Amino acid sequence: MMSGITPSGITARPAAQSGFTLCAAVLLLEVFLQKIALPGTGGVYPLSLLIFPAITAAAFVAGLLEVNMPAFLGYAGFILVGVLSTAVSPSPHVSILSLGFLIVAQLPLVFHCKSPDVPYRRVLDFLSTLGCLCAVIGVLQFMGQFVAGVDVVFFLDKHMPESMTVSGYNSLIPLYWTSPVYKSNGVFFLEPAFFCQFLAMAVVAELLAGPRTLRLMALTAGLVCSYSGTGLTMLALFMPFYFLRHGHSRLFLFAGLFSLVLIFFGDALSLDAFTRRLSEFSDVDSSGWARFLSMFSVLQKIVFANDLTFFLGRGPGTVQEQFRLYSFNAFDPTWGKIIYEYGLVGSLAYFRLFYLAFYKGPKGLRFAVGYTYLFLGGYLLNPSILMQVASLVVWLGKTSDAADRPVQAPAETSGHLTISRNMGALGAR
Numbered sequence: 001m002m003s004g005i006t007p008s009g010i011t012a013r014p015a016a017q018s019g020f021t022l023c024a025a026v027l028l029l030e031v032f033l034q035k036i037a038l039p040g041t042g043g044v045y046p047l048s049l050l051i052f053p054a055i056t057a058a059a060f061v062a063g064l065l066e067v068n069m070p071a072f073l074g075y076a077g078f079i080l081v082g083v084l085s086t087a088v089s090p091s092p093h094v095s096i097l098s099l100g101f102l103i104v105a106q107l108p109l110v111f112h113c114k115s116p117d118v119p120y121r122r123v124l125d126f127l128s129t130l131g132c133l134c135a136v137i138g139v140l141q142f143m144g145q146f147v148a149g150v151d152v153v154f155f156l157d158k159h160m161p162e163s164m165t166v167s168g169y170n171s172l173i174p175l176y177w178t179s180p181v182y183k184s185n186g187v188f189f190l191e192p193a194f195f196c197q198f199l200a201m202a203v204v205a206e207l208l209a210g211p212r213t214l215r216l217m218a219l220t221a222g223l224v225c226s227y228s229g230t231g232l233t234m235l236a237l238f239m240p241f242y243f244l245r246h247g248h249s250r251l252f253l254f255a256g257l258f259s260l261v262l263i264f265f266g267d268a269l270s271l272d273a274f275t276r277r278l279s280e281f282s283d284v285d286s287s288g289w290a291r292f293l294s295m296f297s298v299l300q301k302i303v304f305a306n307d308l309t310f311f312l313g314r315g316p317g318t319v320q321e322q323f324r325l326y327s328f329n330a331f332d333p334t335w336g337k338i339i340y341e342y343g344l345v346g347s348l349a350y351f352r353l354f355y356l357a358f359y360k361g362p363k364g365l366r367f368a369v370g371y372t373y374l375f376l377g378g379y380l381l382n383p384s385i386l387m388q389v390a391s392l393v394v395w396l397g398k399t400s401d402a403a404d405r406p407v408q409a410p411a412e413t414s415g416h417l418t419i420s421r422n423m424g425a426l427g428a429r
Helices: 014-032 048-061 067-089 098-112 120-144 155-158 192-209 213-226 230-246 249-265 270-284 287-292 294-303 307-312 334-358 366-375 383-392 419-429
Strands: 065-067 110-114
Touching: 014 048, 014 110, 014 120, 014 383, 048 065, 048 098, 048 110, 048 383, 067 098, 067 307, 067 419, 098 110, 098 249, 098 334, 110 192, 120 192, 120 213, 120 383, 192 213, 192 230, 192 249, 192 366, 192 383, 213 230, 230 366, 294 307, 334 366, 366 383
Parallel strands: none
Antiparallel strands: 065 110
């Protein structure tokens, strides 16, 4: 077999393959190290806070990544606004440490892969495969609690030392109040919501790369066992546009079969844990209202009431300073944290950085990853989610539209001969 040629007859480009390997490795580490804390921090900081910039620096030194100069300038501008916001903040809770955390966590987003030929379809397929693996693990975890018990299937949450576990997350959540049954968190994910969001992105990747019915069934089963609705909100927005654009008949059949399962087995699957949450958007004491609507009230009460904070915010690390004083449940999604802490000027600076880094990436997963990052959690300083943002979109900034282009043979792009032409030449002799 000729060296440097893949089974599909495409000459392998080392830089492009290394770029894919880098993205795949970061995605693997993001999933399986989510719960591990950085030693010596008492669970305050995740291990990925060190790993993510370290891998980024190593890839840059190795020539796999290069600086996206417009994004870097946007990053520098945002950091300057952050320093100014810290200096003039009227809040006693402003944190220089939080600003430092921000500088480290956001820095990898100013890079992109040096090679423009990273196989984006392989990235989609890898995300789908990893999502299916996690879905199977999550389903086994959920079913296993009825056989082996909660202590066994939630062993990381029950038995891992607190000093080694990232704190501040609710990994064990019952289906409903006083329920002995717990939502699946996929073993390795911080919360069922993180598990659900990751599987939802894997569904999008599978739809773009396939779709394959068995994989969609596995991912759907994992979503059901998470009993979380955050990822489903993204799919609810994505799916109509996908159906209208592609119109796959198999997907309509799959959706019909899935609907029948929900109708006939909804009680057995405790799906009322989902349906009950539809009314949460009108209940100020619910997590749904807190996650999606509470920040509007917080901003109006605190940030927009003062000219200084309107323009420069309350400063890094202050977004939760008055949460306990409110008469409603509050939550700090990424977009709200940016506005609260850095004001109008900082928000304009950050969203320019975000545009320059994010929207140059392939358009396949941009909506799924962007929506998850901006709206489904407070992820501005979360290295795990930022690793998804980098490996699935930002670092692939030179491969725009690669997901929509047919892969060309090397003879058309680089002058190399394909396997078939080599075999034809041998037969002609």
